[in-house]
Amino acid sequence: MADRDDVIIKDYEGAAGGWGSMEGMAHVLPKEKIGPDTLDALRRQNKPEGVMCVSCAWGKPAKPHIAEFCENGAKATAWELTTLRTTPDFFREHTVSELQGWRDHDLEQAGRLTHPMKYDAATDRYVAVSWQEAFDGIGARMNKADAKKVVFYASGRASLETSYMYSLLARLYGSHNLPDSSNMCHETTSVGLKNATGSPVATIQMDDYELCDAIFCFGQNVGTNSPRMLHTLKAARKRGVEIVNFNPLRERGWERFTDPQNPVQMATGGSTQISTQYHQVKAGGDISAVLGIAKIAIAADDAARAAGREPILDHHFIGQHTVRFEEFAEYVRKAEWDDILRESGLTREAIEDAARVYLKSKALIIVYGMGITQHRYGMDSLYMIVNLLLMRGHIGRPGAGPGPVRGHSNVQGQRTVGITEKPELAPNARLKQLYDFTPPDWKGWDTVESCRHIIDGTCDGFIQLGGNFLRATPEHEKMVKGWAKLPFQVHIATKLNKSHLHPGEDCWILPCLGRMERDMQASGPQAVTMEDSFSHIYGSLGKATPASHHLLSEPAIVAGIAKAALEPNENVPWDAWVDDYSLVRDAIEDTYPDKFSNFNERMWQPGGFWKGNPAAHRKWETESGKAEFNAPRAMNAAGFDDAPGRLRLVTLRSNDQFNTTIYGYHDRFRGIHGTREVVMMNQADMTAMGLFDGDIVSLVSDADDQVERVVDGLRVVPYNIPEGCVGGYYPELNVLISLEHHALESHVPAGKSVPVRVRKPA
Structure with a gap:
């Protein structure tokens, strides 16, 4: 990281995309010392019969652009295909205690892991072991543990094939603790959409963006989290589609976009305005913003019907397809404008502007991200979005x-093929029939529950398929102490990260092939599949030279653990599955015939094949058999009251990172260079607290549990953010989040509205 003297804070005047994106790639790619494999992977990326990006889950078009990758996708590709290596010599030079002091970026910048490693407490170092030694040791530890107390965590990048095998391994072992990265971000969607519509995922497909006449967007930073979506939004704007945005911070991607594949815009510096309206809601204020729109719409409908005019709302749809509309409408009618404006942070005029677009729209898409799902009352925010859609x-x-926009490239697909801690979502009857065993039928641990058991010492072991669980979770100090006391840890990974540096009694790092790399097995080169945010399934074929000839594929590692830990089962052909992944796809089809019919034949279909969605056909698989209106329990999703000195922290990603992976220290769009140790503040709040640009302060947790949680050394940066709200980077500020500060039903950590105070140095 740059020294503090090298920090530059300067407003960025450019658009998203354009030459800025080229500069961003030029800053990161050379550091990875990339070779021709990286360029070839980018050429084939997100194209039919190509390789799927390891970054976001935005859809892959049937007719791709010449370059179907974005700045962050290019960084992710270079990060995976770097020629830098973390070899056994690296671990001979550095103790684990020393590495604990390294920054996230520097750990991964060391390069790709090359050998299976086991922690040696006597020397405080990881040492190389053979694959068989690793599997035998893991199997022995698993057989000592209580299976019901062992966690099988999955990051959202693993393929459908790996995820299916991994979930089967867990259930055959006797565990149903299968949290995944969805627990960290979009589980509110999975629970809320399922409750309200019967489907836990988006009802739209990419083609619907060509048919809509309005797009509302809530809590999603398109320029950083899903930049390829900007091409879709640009095309919509060209058709005259109005795009209404609700987000606490002004994010450049929603303001304007220069298309890197448009020679005229690149030559002239021109750009396309994306949002036609931009409303800076208070953190958690989306409930009241939507409530205001609904209040205007219902009032207009009441007046129209009383006057004998054409109704504003779709009463035929409401009557035929929904329940509880009248209860919701009565709640809306009684809501007071003073409360709506206070809790949303918007003016009435702003809400009326948004309502005008809503009332004239014939086909509305609502896009949202973690700015909706990561709140205490995130479910209520989501229900309000569904209510707005159902009304018309x-x-x-x-x-x-x-249209929820997912993060990890296969986080939705993992749930589809069995990564779930909820027995009602697991295909247990079919698994019992296929593999002749009795799957666990009890509720397993999600992320929050897993953390509780790690902290209190009742977790017997943790297996991690990708990801950086320890760094991503709240309650960091308690988690570090509990993590280091785990009886065993297994980390399937491509690079070193913070989760590896607090080893338990026994700890292994198992390095795997990356998705971009050639995966050669007994039957030849292997392809894998994944699912995007639109429920489309795609094939992906890596061709790059593996980082090391010692690496195994993820399916091979899962199979190796299974054979070491489980009794033989003639119905589970682990070796055959590793030899030929098409046999795993046959097994997935046998398990989920309604979603994966002719799986192997359809996996290379341009644009992917759609697994289907009943709610998209107005078939509501809810308790009532209809789509359900829900009145909110609170008018703000934060879950805590305002108080003197209390602020709402919004944790953020920079455009130089993807989740916990930090590519560099340049957040171009926010004009912050050389550091991530910042707190972005409204100028009025700074003035009230006697703070100035560049002051160094601490953020202190203001949770009701009175636990001391502090992050020191943060530089104050004036920023366009609502009064009473501050912004700072994830995962560094996860330290400030209480484990119990989560969405009520889904248990997603509430990182978009964290109660904090600013502490000035003594």
Whole structure:
């Protein structure tokens, strides 16, 4: 990281995309010392019969652009295909205690892991072991443990094939603790959409963006989290589609976009305005913003019907397809404007502007991200979005519906093939029939529950398929202490990260092939599959030279653990599955025939094949058999009251990172270079606290549990953010989040509205 003297804070005047993106790639790619394999992977990326990006889960078009990758996708590709290596010599030079002091970026910048490693407490170092030694040791530790107390965590990058095998391994072993990265971000979607519409995922497909006439966007930073979406939004704007944005911070991607594949814009510096309206809601204020729109719409509908005019709402749809509308409408009618404006942070005029777009729209898409899901009352925010769509029949109509934008490239697909701690979502009856065993039928641990058991010492072991669980979770200090006391840890990974540096009694790092790399097995080169945010399934074929000839594929590692830990089962052909991944796809098809019919034949279909969605056809698999209106329990999703000196922290990603992976220290769009140790503040709040640009302060948790949680050494940066709100980077500020500060039903950590105070140095 740059020294503090090298920090530059300067407003960025450019658009998203354009030459800025080229500069961003030029800053990161050379550090990875990339070779021709990286360029070839980028050429083939997100294209039919190509390789799927390891970054976000935005859809892969049937007719791709010449370059179907974005700045962050290019960084992710270079990060995986770097020629830098973390070899056994690296671990001979550095103790684990020393590495604990390294920054996230520097750990991964050391390069790709090359050998299976086991922690040696006597020397405080990882030492190389053979694969068989690793599997035998892991199997022995698993057989000593209580299976019900062992966690099988999955990051969202693992393929459908690996995820299916991994979930089967866990259930055959006797565990149902299968949290994944969805627990960290979009589990609110999985629970809330399922409750309200019967489907836990988006009802729209990418083609619906060509048919809509309005797009509302809530809590999603498109320029950083899903930049390829900007091409879709640009095309919508060209058709005259109005795009109404609700987000606490002004994010450049929603303001304007220069298309890197448009020679005229690149030559002239021109750009496309994306949002036609931009409303800076208070953190958690989306509930009241939508409530205000609904209040205007219902009032207009009441007046129209009383006067004998055409109704504003779609009462035919409401009557035929929904329940509890009248209860919701009565709640809306009684809501007071003073409360709506206070809790949303918006003016009435702003809400009326948004309502005008809503009332004239015939086909509305609502896009949202973790700015909706990561709140105490995130479920209520989501229900309000669904309510807005249902009022005018905007689900099950071309060009209309909810469009959650997922993060990891296969996080949604993992749930599809069995990564779930919920027995009602697991295909237990079919698994019992196929593999002749009795799967666990009890509720397993999600992320929050897993953390509780790690902290209190009742977790017997942790297996991690990718990811950086320790760094991503709240309650960091307690988690570090509990993590280091785990009886065993297994980390399937491509690079070193913070989760590896607090080893338990026994700890292994098992390095795997990356998705971009050639995966050669007994039957030849292997392809894998994944699912995007639109429920489309794609094939992906890596061709790059593996980082080391010692690496195994993820399916081979899962199979190796299974054979070492489980009794033989003639119905589970682990070796055959590793030899030929098409046999795993056959098993997935046998398990989920309604979603994966002719799986192997359809996996290379341009644009992917759609697994289907009943709610998109107005078939509501809910308790009532209809789509359900829900009145909110609170008018702000934060879950805590305002108080003198209390601020709402919004944790953020820079455009130089993907989740816990930090590519560099340049957040171009926010004009912050050389550091991540910042707190972004409204100028009025700074003035009230006697703070100035560049002051160094601490952020202190203001949770009701009175636990001391502090992050020191943060530089104050004036920023366009609502009064009473501050922003700072994830995962560094996870330290400030209480484990119990999570979405009520889904248990997603509430990182978008964290109660904090600013402490000035003594």
